[in-house]
Amino acid sequence: MVNRSKLVVLSTLVLLSGAASVPAQQPKERSHVERFSTPEAKAGREESEASAKLAANPNDDQALNARAIARIRLGRYHEAFEDARRAVSLKPADSDYQANLGYVLWKLGRPEEAINAERTALKLNPKNTTAHYQLGRFLLRLGQQKDLNEAVGELRKALELDPRQYEVRFELIGAYRELGNLAEAAAQLDVLQDSRPTDPRVFYVTGLLDTDRNDLNSALKNFNEAITRDPTMFAAWQDLGLAYMKANRWTDAMNAFAELVRRQPNSVEAAYFHALALYNSDKTSEAESEARRTLRLDAGAVEAHTLLGIILASRGNANSEAADALSQAIALNPNSFDAQLYLGRVQYSMKDYAGAAKSFRAAVTLNPRHAEARFFLGTTLELAGDSNAAMSEYQELIKAQPDSAMGQLGLGALLVKQGRFDEAVVALRRAVALNPKEFEAHWALGRALALKERYAEAVQSFQTAISLAPNRSDAHYQLGLALRRLGRTEEANREFGIVERLNTEFRTSTKPL
Incomplete structure (x- = not known):
């Protein structure tokens, strides 16, 4: 008798233990139909052959296992489960049957049972390559930090038993990346680059490691090479778009996700990232439509509710609807930081200070x-x-981040309100030193200096503020007051004239809702 062969299911990158043991014999030459059949057609024939054997003997455990594998390939997991379960019940000591049952359980969304089945398979046969691989893969997919080292150990055992299983190396790279061990991940990649230099997946994982190293140019090159070689590699399209986002190349990101959406119109993630890229490409209307489409695909998508709320708030005339969208995101996930932050900003603009x-x-x-x-x-x-x-909040911010311009600005502005002008000037000078481009800091410093009757210095602060925000009428007004105090009446009147012009433009450009 020969050992059971290991079948590679390429569509899922999962190893399955082979079907029944058969007597050693010269392989029969395959027919023309067999050589050129699709994987689905081949699986269909294998299912029919196994069913014929089971019609003659319903308790043929080898035929049940063979039919389970065929049905897995056909994506009929519930039927495959019944066959795999029966095979195990007929021959519970068969490690391969247990391993295949574990895979079906995983596909049915029963991860704990799947892991237990793989552990059982390994107790029966510690050298079961498939069980080691699938156990490692399942532990990795669960995403629990505590399981990562065990996942690596199982995948390495699978490689020790059969170094030719390159699918295991791809999974091992993923595990090492999760652990932050880029050196070991690169070592596995070196083997793949030598053994499979034209495999699109090799370019893809190379791009992932480039991203981990923050080498975005190289990552973009490798992701593009991966999708050129295999345009159906959807994960590569997504990571290409994300790399463009990280590089602030929003138009390129928008185009990448537009193509992914075309190829995967029902993908919630693709739709969400497309909407995000559209928004950051200043295509607000299209972004809103795509965010709403994302929610039609999945009404429970927290990030899409949050993004829709941000988009609506940016319109300036839809704060109520924006608050509703952000509140829905929080109802779905109270721990969404972005939703809480942006809801607060919307409530602030609506003057709902208690809610904010x-x-x-x-x-x-x-x-x-x-x-x-x-x-x-x-x-x-x-x-x-x-x-x-x-x-207390401003002081806590400064304590945690002494170089926070925001903290110094908040503290200084509040000290001005409390009449503590000397302390305010110190804090606000610190704020403008930390962030010379912050309008509010220069404006607040000008106010503090003016209240201290240090008008010449106040003029300088207001002029800097105006250079940063020329259309802020309040800054022009305060500058005019300071200039008038210095006796520079002509300059002051010019500033007041600008104030009148800006206010008139605002009134005439603002249409009633």
């Missing part, structure tokens, strides 16, 4: 080191009349 404070506090709880979230929380508390709580 609640949302910003939730965001800060989720990410205590996020400067913008804590700054907005402090600002909202300040507007709600709780100056002490606002001061």
Whole structure:
């Protein structure tokens, strides 16, 4: 008797233990039909042959296992499960049957049972390559950090038993990447590059490792090579788009995801990333349509609800609908930092300061080191009349991040309100030093200096603020006041004239809703 062969299911990159043992004999020459049949047609014939044997003997465990494998290839997992289960019940000591049962259980969404089946297979035969591979693969797919080292161990055992199983090396690269062990991942990739230099997947995983090293140019080159060799490699299309996003090449990202959406119109992830790329390419209307399409595909897509809320808020006239979308995201996942942060911003713009404070506090709880979230929380508390709580937030921000311009700005602006001008000037000078491009910091510093009657210095601060935001009428007005205090009446009147012009333009350009 010969050992059971190992069949490679290329469509799923999963090894399955072979069908029944057969007496050693010279292989029969395959017919023309067999040589040129599709995998589906071949699986169909194997299913029919196994069914014929089972009609003669319903308890033929080898035929049950063979039919289970054929049905797996045909994607009929419930039927495959019944066959695999019966094969195991007839011959529970067969390691291969247990391994195949584990694979079917995995495909049916029963991961714990699948893992137990693979462990049972290995107890029966510690040298079962398929069971080692599938156990390692399943542990890796579960995504639990505690399981990664065991996953690596199982995959390495599979390779030790059969170094020719290149599918195992692809999985092992994934496991090492999850562990952050890029050196070991690269070592496995070297073997694949030598043995399979034209395989599109080799270019794809090379691109993934390039991304891990932040070598985006090389990653883009390899992802593009992968999809050129295999345009149906959807994961490569997605990672190509993500690499373009990381490189801030939003138009290229938009085009990559547009192609992925064309190829996978029902993919929720593809639709979401397409909407995100459209939005960042300043195609707001198209982005809104695509975000809504994403939600038609999956109404529970938290990121899509969040993105839709952000898009609606950017319109400036749909804050109520934006708040609804962001609230829905939070209802689905209260731990969504982005949804909490942007809901707070929308509520702030709607002057719902109590609601905004609640949302910003939730965001800060989720990410205590996020400067913008804590700054907005402090600002909202300040507007709600709780100056002490606002001061605590600004001080906490500065304590955690001494170089935070936002923290110094919030603290300085609040000190101005409290009449503590000397302290305010110190904080605001620190803010403009940390971020010379921040309009609000220069504006607030100008106000503090003017209130200290240091008008010449105030003029300089207001002029810098105006250079950063020429259309801010409040800055022109404060500059005019400071100039007038210095007796520079003509210049002051010119600033007041600009204020009048800007206000007139605003009134005439704003249409009633």
